[in-house]
Amino acid sequence: MSTLLVIGSGLRYYREYLVTSVHRRARAAGLRLVLLNNLKPTWQNQYFDEIVLADVFDPAVMAAEARKVAEREQVVGLMCWDEPLVLTAGELAAEFGVPGLGLAGVHGCRDKNRTRALLTAAGLPQPGYAMTSDPAEARAAAERIGYPVVVKPRALGASIGVVMARDAAEFDAAFAVAQAASEVDQGVYGAKAIVEGYAEGPEISVDGAVHKGEYLPMFLARKESGEHPYFEEIGHVVDAADPLLADEELVGTLARAHRALGIEDGITHSEVRLTPRGPVVIEINGRVGGDLIPLLGQLATGIDSGEVLFDVATGQRPDITPTRQSVAGIRFGLPERDCVVRSVTVPSSVEGLVTASPMVEPGTTLRLPPGGYLARHSFVVCEAEDVPTCRRLLAETSAMVEVSADPAGPPEPDAAFEMPAGLLDTDA
Numbered sequence: 001m002s003t004l005l006v007i008g009s010g011l012r013y014y015r016e017y018l019v020t021s022v023h024r025r026a027r028a029a030g031l032r033l034v035l036l037n038n039l040k041p042t043w044q045n046q047y048f049d050e051i052v053l054a055d056v057f058d059p060a061v062m063a064a065e066a067r068k069v070a071e072r073e074q075v076v077g078l079m080c081w082d083e084p085l086v087l088t089a090g091e092l093a094a095e096f097g098v099p100g101l102g103l104a105g106v107h108g109c110r111d112k113n114r115t116r117a118l119l120t121a122a123g124l125p126q127p128g129y130a131m132t133s134d135p136a137e138a139r140a141a142a143e144r145i146g147y148p149v150v151v152k153p154r155a156l157g158a159s160i161g162v163v164m165a166r167d168a169a170e171f172d173a174a175f176a177v178a179q180a181a182s183e184v185d186q187g188v189y190g191a192k193a194i195v196e197g198y199a200e201g202p203e204i205s206v207d208g209a210v211h212k213g214e215y216l217p218m219f220l221a222r223k224e225s226g227e228h229p230y231f232e233e234i235g236h237v238v239d240a241a242d243p244l245l246a247d248e249e250l251v252g253t254l255a256r257a258h259r260a261l262g263i264e265d266g267i268t269h270s271e272v273r274l275t276p277r278g279p280v281v282i283e284i285n286g287r288v289g290g291d292l293i294p295l296l297g298q299l300a301t302g303i304d305s306g307e308v309l310f311d312v313a314t315g316q317r318p319d320i321t322p323t324r325q326s327v328a329g330i331r332f333g334l335p336e337r338d339c340v341v342r343s344v345t346v347p348s349s350v351e352g353l354v355t356a357s358p359m360v361e362p363g364t365t366l367r368l369p370p371g372g373y374l375a376r377h378s379f380v381v382c383e384a385e386d387v388p389t390c391r392r393l394l395a396e397t398s399a400m401v402e403v404s405a406d407p408a409g410p411p412e413p414d415a416a417f418e419m420p421a422g423l424l425d426t427d428a
Contacts, residue, residue, distance in 0.1 A: 003032040003073040004313065005066060007089045008056055008082035012043050013357050013379075015081065017295055018288065021306025022079070023047040029314070034073065036065055059088040066092050077313040081267075081287045086110060090286060099315045101210075101286045104262030109286035112154055112194055115261065122260035124253060125280050127197030133182075138175045141195045143168070148198040150231075151175050153182035160373045164198060164229040174229065177370045199273035199280045204244065205236070206254060206270045207289045207297060209308050210263050211317045215255040218308065218320050219297035220244055221289070223271075226334075230369040235394065237329035238296040239387050240322055250279045257281045265312045267305065269293070292330050292381060299328035299354060299383050327387050328354070331394040333378040338367045339405035344377050347400040352382040352393035356401075371411045377403055 004026050009015060026033050035041075035048040038056045045051070052069065056062040062085065069075065077098050080089035086101075087110045093100025101109065108114050113131040120126045130141035131154060142149045142165065151174045152162040161181020165174040178193040203225065208217040220242050226232035244250055254270055261284060269289040271282040288294050294305035302323030311318035333344075344358035359376045360366065366375040380397045384390035 001032045001074070002030070002076045003034050003069070004077045004079070004310075005069055005073075005075050006033065006035045006048070007062065007066065007078065007080040007092075008085045009035060009037050009039075009041075009044050010082050013359070014290065014292060016043060017298075018081065018306040018309065019044070019047050021304050022310050025307055025310040031076065031314075032073065034069055036062065036069070056085055062088050063092060066096075070096055077310075077315075079309055079313040081309070083285065083287060083290075086286050099265035099313055101266045102262055102264035105264055105266070106286050108261030108263070109268070109284050112152065112283055113192075115281075115283055116194070116196070118260045119257055119281055122256060124257055124260065125275075125278055127199055127280065129194055129196035131192055131194045133179060133192045135172065135175055135179075138193065138195050139168070139171055142171050145195065145197045147171075149195055150198050151178040151193055151195050153178055154192045154194055161193075162231045163370070164231075166229070170229065173370075181373075199275050199282065201273045201275040201280075203282070204272050204274065205289060205293065206250075206272065207267065207293060207305065208254065208258075208270065209267050209312055209318050209320060210258060210265055211312055213259065213264055214317075215258045215263075216318065216320050217245065217251055217254065218303050218305070219301050221293050221296065224331075232334070232369060232373070232375075233291060233332070234334065235329060235331040236291055236293055236296060237327065237387060237390055237394075238293065238300040239327045240300040240325040253279045253281065257284060265315070267309050267312060291332075292379070295381065296328040296330060299381075300324065300326045326383055326385065327390040328381065328383045329390045329394050330379055330381045331398040332359075332376045333380075333398055333401045333403070334375050335366050335368070335377060335403065335405060338365070338371065338375075338408040338410075340365050340408050341377055342404040342406065343402075344404075345402040346378050346380065347397055350393075350397050350400065352384050352390070353397055354381040354383050356380040356397070365408050366405075367408065367411065377401075377405075 033048045034050045041051045054065045078093045090101045090106030116129045128145035148166045161178045163174040163177045165171040203223045205221045221236040221238045224235040267288045269285040273280045308318040341364045346356035378401045382393040
């Protein structure tokens, strides 16, 4: 029987809505669904015909288990939306001869240094950049590029380890944070940091489909970040009527960038700064957006990213015609200081509220940058007819979240930064 292979389910509140759509389309197409996952299945059981438990975060183990499935099943499609797994999954799709980002595309997305090099060579506006693991080389690069600069890990997501240095006095500490974060990634692109010029301007993200190299933008999110020097992502708002969706310069820049990276088939999540000299592509991720952005897109536009992902993974040109015109947003709750959470209570039955959820279990330690990342205790999702109303509802509803917590002691000297268990694969 023909099989669709899914690698990594992700966390339930971040990805179940995608799995639901994939399951529905697979059943209609008569396809068997097989999941390779690192955690003992719970909620996943109702959606998959078979679940193979394996350490998919080990590329060799993932490849070996996927090949076993391919030996006994006719794999007609492979999909993955979990950032640390995208590279090996993309390589396997190419090996199996099924639609995917392509070898050039998946490496172009995953390796931020390669992204910069290819986009620069294609003539797209890009900041100056340099990659190194040596502090002295990094300082010299920052002086050459000119302050302010941003220092980031070569291949992590969710703004983990991304730090701004406004001048030379701030640089060494910023580089140390980014370098330490980069060492969490044990893959081929780990343990190096990138120094790049700071692109001034509002930040947006665009989720789009790619079919046989054709870029098809779906929806756009306006991002809200924390205070510098860190770039913690606090929330997003998606407006189906956002005028930037019709901006020829932005859409043209993204199409050129996707061609430059060699992306063949899939869904991408592009992050862009709207600078005075035009849109500057910060990165292109070879997966659907994180932070529930695809859910916001579905609420606002009616475009179902799970269905689109199914289409591109099985070689079909997706229908990305909007069927709704609304505004949806998400706001994450973060503590004011490092703490140990005792309980989190979220609101229900509030005007405009679509869904809300705690994100941590009692006893979880939350640390803010630079001691930790993704220190989120909850989220709320709201929908409205216009952007100002949606932002008001998000502010009012997130203020209703009740958190009981105790102060956390300082981290151990020279300890690696912390993230709540299970959040490394949020795909934010």
